[in-house]
Amino acid sequence: MSYTAHFRVWRGDSEKGDLVDYRVEVNEGEVVLDIIHRLQQTQAGDMAVRWNCKAGKCGSCSAEINGRPRLMCMTRMSTFTESDVITVTPLRAFPVVRDLVTDVEFNYQKAREIPAFAPPEGVAPGEYRMQQVDVERSQEFRKCIECYLCQNTCHVVRDHEENKAAFAGPRYLMRIAELDMHPLDAADRQRAAQEEHGLGYCNITKCCTEVCPEHIKITDNALIPLKERVVDRKYDPIVWLGNKLFKRDKTDA
Structure with missing residues (x-):
């Protein structure tokens, strides 16, 4: 079963940036990192995001999801409702390089x-x-x-x-x-x-x-x-x- 979710993703660099709204398809069993990848493939090809294993063991895809620090690959879309607005922002404690990538x-x-x-x-x-x-x-x-x-x-x-x-x-x-x-x-x-x-x-x-x-x-x-x-x-x-x-x-x- 699939549905269209409302994502708000922080886009910008060390100088300036803002939240950008996206409507994106979500399929059963997916995690937030899957949706970010779909956005890269379909609507935001220049979106910067750091990731590697997609198995919760490399620690690369850290971000803040609805204000809570999480791994995007371990945050299941099933934890949200179809009406939720899902906000994804970079780690706040570290300088932004671009979009969701920070300088650690x-x-x-x-x-x-x-x-x-x-x-x-x-x-x-x-x-x-x-x-x-x-x-x-x-x-x-x-x-x-x-x-x-x-x-x-x-x-x-x-x-x-x-x-x-x-x-x-x-x-x-x-x-x-x-x-x-x-x-x-x-x-x-x-x-x-x-x-x-x-x-x-x-x-x-x-x-x-x-x-x-x-x-x-x-x-x-x-x-x-x-x-x-x-x-x-x-x-x-x-x-x-x-x-x-x-x-x-x-x-x-």
Whole structure:
């Protein structure tokens, strides 16, 4: 069964743009990305859109659909009624290149600012050993497809451009949390999270978790535990004294 849907798609570039109305055919089983492709084929051949796998695993087709950050390839048309006006706009937190394509260089820069896994001295590759429970603690975070929906919806980034220099955003604070959970990582992740990557800016509203297409519990399983470890280290007198007495490599590196 097919019908004609009313789409409003943002068209423009970094200088100017506006929403443009389209009437377009929708067929059973289609997703929003199918409709955008049909618009390219039939009415707007110059429309710019970024996509790759169309299977919800590459993260390329991120956009805002009726104001909510989503993957276009994972948003089924069956979730809307035939009378709905479906608005598709680019990610708001990042500069527009053209139409639905945004410049996400901010995220690559934040990724480069986080040092890689740092093994302890005297342990060679191939000699790393860890318990299965430690593997499982951070396994969830490795499902991230870097669609940047969490970065886009985080109001610290989205609503305050001035925060971008000092705040890594939920995706990369989650990366720091993952490394901090690794029993062999010798880098001082907790200090860096607070002093270099803006952990204190996060006020755990869980908006990042709500939009994650991989259903990663970013707030509950990464950000809150990381905040708790940072606070313990900085303010708990017993932890502070223990760190001074035993000089654990992980906290004094």
